[in-house]
Amino acid sequence: xVKVKTVRRxxxxxxxxxxxxxxxxxxxxxxxxxxxIFGKRDVVTIQYPEExxxxxxxxxxxxxxxxxxxGFIKCVACYMCEQICPAHCIHIEAGEVEDKSVEKYPxxxxxxxxxxxxxxxxxxxxxxxxxRMDTGIIALAFTDRDRFDYTRDMxxxxxxxxxxxxxxxxxxxxxxxxxxxxxxxxxxxxPA
Amino acid sequence: MELLLNxxxxxxxxxxxxxxxxxxxxxxxxxxxxxxxxxxxxxxxGPNRANIGSFRGRGTLHIAADGLKSxxxxxxxPEGANRFVxxxxxxxxxxxxxxxxxxxxxxxxxxxxxxxxTDVNIGMLLVFAVTSLxxxxxxxxxxSSNNKFAVLGAARGTSQMLSYEIFLGLSLVGLFMIVxxxxxxxxxxxxxxxxxxxxxxxxxxxTQPVSCVLFFVAMLAEAKRLPFDAPEGESEIIAGxxxxxxxxRYAAFMLAEYVAIVGIGALTVTLFFGGYHVPWLHADGxxxxxxxxxxxxxxxxxxxxxxxxxxxxxxxxxxxxxRWTVPRFRFDQIMALxxxxxxxxxxxxxAVTALVLLAVDGWQ
Numbered sequence: 001x002v003k004v005k006t007v008r009r010x011x012x013x014x015x016x017x018x019x020x021x022x023x024x025x026x027x028x029x030x031x032x033x034x035x036x037i038f039g040k041r042d043v044v045t046i047q048y049p050e051e052x053x054x055x056x057x058x059x060x061x062x063x064x065x066x067x068x069x070x071g072f073i074k075c076v077a078c079y080m081c082e083q084i085c086p087a088h089c090i091h092i093e094a095g096e097v098e099d100k101s102v103e104k105y106p107x108x109x110x111x112x113x114x115x116x117x118x119x120x121x122x123x124x125x126x127x128x129x130x131x132r133m134d135t136g137i138i139a140l141a142f143t144d145r146d147r148f149d150y151t152r153d154m155x156x157x158x159x160x161x162x163x164x165x166x167x168x169x170x171x172x173x174x175x176x177x178x179x180x181x182x183x184x185x186x187x188x189x190x191p192a
Numbered sequence: 193m194e195l196l197l198n199x200x201x202x203x204x205x206x207x208x209x210x211x212x213x214x215x216x217x218x219x220x221x222x223x224x225x226x227x228x229x230x231x232x233x234x235x236x237x238g239p240n241r242a243n244i245g246s247f248r249g250r251g252t253l254h255i256a257a258d259g260l261k262s263x264x265x266x267x268x269x270p271e272g273a274n275r276f277v278x279x280x281x282x283x284x285x286x287x288x289x290x291x292x293x294x295x296x297x298x299x300x301x302x303x304x305x306x307x308x309x310t311d312v313n314i315g316m317l318l319v320f321a322v323t324s325l326x327x328x329x330x331x332x333x334x335x336s337s338n339n340k341f342a343v344l345g346a347a348r349g350t351s352q353m354l355s356y357e358i359f360l361g362l363s364l365v366g367l368f369m370i371v372x373x374x375x376x377x378x379x380x381x382x383x384x385x386x387x388x389x390x391x392x393x394x395x396x397x398x399t400q401p402v403s404c405v406l407f408f409v410a411m412l413a414e415a416k417r418l419p420f421d422a423p424e425g426e427s428e429i430i431a432g433x434x435x436x437x438x439x440x441r442y443a444a445f446m447l448a449e450y451v452a453i454v455g456i457g458a459l460t461v462t463l464f465f466g467g468y469h470v471p472w473l474h475a476d477g478x479x480x481x482x483x484x485x486x487x488x489x490x491x492x493x494x495x496x497x498x499x500x501x502x503x504x505x506x507x508x509x510x511x512x513x514x515r516w517t518v519p520r521f522r523f524d525q526i527m528a529l530x531x532x533x534x535x536x537x538x539x540x541x542x543a544v545t546a547l548v549l550l551a552v553d554g555w556q
Contacts, residue, residue, distance in 0.1 A: 016533075019405070025517040029233045033513060036232035045237040 055136050060120045062137040063111055065155045066130055073156060074130035077104040081122035081131055089115035090122060109152035113140055206309045210293055214501075218508065219451040224255050226450070226512050233516045262443035270338050270436045277336035282437070282444035285329025289451040291322045295376045296458045299468045299496040300475060302489060307468075307497070308377065315376040316368070319459065320361050323414055327353040329448070330416075330423060334433035345432025348523055349423030352413055355530040356420075360410035362538040363403040366545035367396055367463060380467035390479050393471045396464035402541045404464040406534055411459060413526070415452040418515040422523045457507030461500065465507075468500035 014020045035042060046053055055061065066074045077094035095107035122131050142148060195201060224239070228251060231238030242253035269275055295315050297308035312318060327350055334346020368374055371382045383395050397404045413420040424432040434445040461467060472478050473495060477486035487495075521529065 022514075022518055026513065029513050029517045032235060033229060033232045036235060037229075043231075043235050043237050045231075047237070 055138055059136065059138065060118045060133040061135045062113065062140060063131055063133050063155055064135050065109065065152065066132060067156060073105060074128050075106050075109060076102055076128055077106040078127065080125040080127060084121045084125040086119060086121065087115050087117045106152055109155065111150045111155060112148060113150055114145065114148040203309060210309060211290060215290065215293055215451055215454055218454045219447055220255055222450040222453060222508060223258065223446060224251065229512055230516050233513065262440050265439035267439040267441060272338040273436065274336040277332050281329055281333035281336060282441045284332060285326055285448040286444055288322050288326035289448045289455055292319045292455050292459065295319060296462055297377060297380055297468060298500050299493045302493045311375065311377045313375050316364060316374045324357055326414065330433045333437070337436035339436050341429040342433050342435045344429050345423045345435065349416060349433055352420060352423060352526055355527060356410045356413035359406060359535050359538040360414060362542065363406035363410060364463065365542045366400045366403050369545055369549060370399055376462060380462060380469065383466045384469045384474065390472065390481065393466060395466045402537065406538055407463065408460055409534065411456040412511065415449065415456055417453065417511055419518040419521050420526055421520055422526055425520065453508050453511050454504065456511055457504040460507050461503040465503055468496040470495050470499045
């Protein structure tokens with residue numbers, strides 16, 4: 001049994017004239033015009049390089065290496081993330097550290113962000129919560145392949161501009177005020 | 193001094209001032225305003241990126257950016273195109289959009305000086321003649337481009353403009369019968385006479401409401417504005433008749449389109465919305481219900497100038513907002529609407545007007 005939905009078509013002089021419909025349409029367009037030109041601007045545009053769309057806190061963006069309260073990197077160079085990485089984009093070289101409760105730390109911790117598939121397995125594998133992907137940085141774009149090679153200090157929290165990356169090309173976080181809430185896993189403006 | 197007061201020199205100055213300082217300026221600004229206003233209607237921001245250093249001026253620099261870009265773009269002529277016709281086609285469209293301004297009065301006379309380039313007695317007939325020439329720009333551009341889409345656009349444009357030409361003229365016949373003249377200054381002066389003593393101005397929109405709508409529709413079709421932009425129909429035939437144009441020639445077509453919008457505004461205002469007249473404002477001041485507020489002549493002229501420009505800008509706005517309100521008619525719908533609906537209404541309007549005039553003036 002085929003079901004047919006019958007749509008009632010309006011007919012009559014008012015429809016044939018088009019004018020009432022055009023008048024209704026004009027009211028709508030003029031209202032939007034008035035509101036956006038003279039009234040409270042209510043536009044959906046995101047002015048991209050200056051403004052960013054809010055991403056979910058769970059969004060897997062560029063990696064970062066978290067730090068302890070004393071500022072030392074949390075990573076103990078256990079190679080878990082390097083082992084599990086399906087794209088083989090993480091390269092770690094361990095070094096010894098005086099603090100016997102830690103024993104090891106990464107002398108080199110490189111991530112090739114061009115090779116990374118952003119699967120998040122490294123974050124899952126980490127026993128120390130040392131690597132996260134919650135920076136909210138979703139658009140890495142450079143004109144030079146070398147600049148996608150992120151070193152340990154570039155991935156570290158509260159990292160600031162250095163000669164290699166020229167932070168301008170990377171979207172937020174740019175300032176420390178912006179970077180710090182993100183380093184606690186909270187995006188500014190995100191629902192708690 | 194002798195030379196400066198020469199009527200030819202005065203006319204030339206009027207031409208330059210009106211065309212360069214009003215028509216071209218408004219037309220150029222409209223190219224940006226169309227984009228800004230459309231984005232306002234659609235809850236967007238619109239172009240705002242052109243900048244000099246850190247100055248952006250909310251997108252105003254895009255006007256300069258567009259102009260510069262057009263100038264420096266390569267002016268291509270497609271292979272197999274008729275080079276001569278292809279080259280001259282843009283000027284036909286531009287010509288017809290510009291020349292109608294010869295008879296548009298901007299304000300009442302001040303002493304012996306008129307704010308009108310020329311007040312020929314054939315007035316509106318000149319306008320009809322010149323707007324009809326606009327179709328040459330369309331058909332020549334489309335035909336000479338050696339491009340099938342362009343030819344389609346030209347064919348659509350030609351048949352549409354010719355069809356709507358007919359009731360563009362017919363829609364005004366009722367007005368001409370009432371006023372008894374096609375001279376533009378007569379048509380405007382009539383609209384500053386009043387019903388019920390001096391209460392209700394006899395604006396064309398009140399004496400001929402049907403023909404006002406018809407004329408506006410016909411002018412939209414003449415200027416190929418939505419809902420009658422089938423000749424350009426971006427989603428179907430890319431840009432229609434001027435598809436193959438680039439650089440300044442393309443800009444000429446675009447600018448002609450926007451100048452035509454200002455022309456629609458000016459003609460509608462002049463014929464149906466009192467021209468430069470402010471209601472109840474006469475040459476010596478306001479007259480309402482027997483009360484008189486005398487004003488100096490220069491202030492009256494200034495008010496009239498402001499009123500005219502304000503009204504024209506309102507209609508430019510209306511034409512642009514209409515574009516974002518109504519969808520495009522299919523081509524056969526355009527033709528059916530013109531020939532089967534609007535033309536009979538036009539003729540009926542003429543007949544009814546004639547009968548009413550007879551009844552009012554009596555059987556002579």
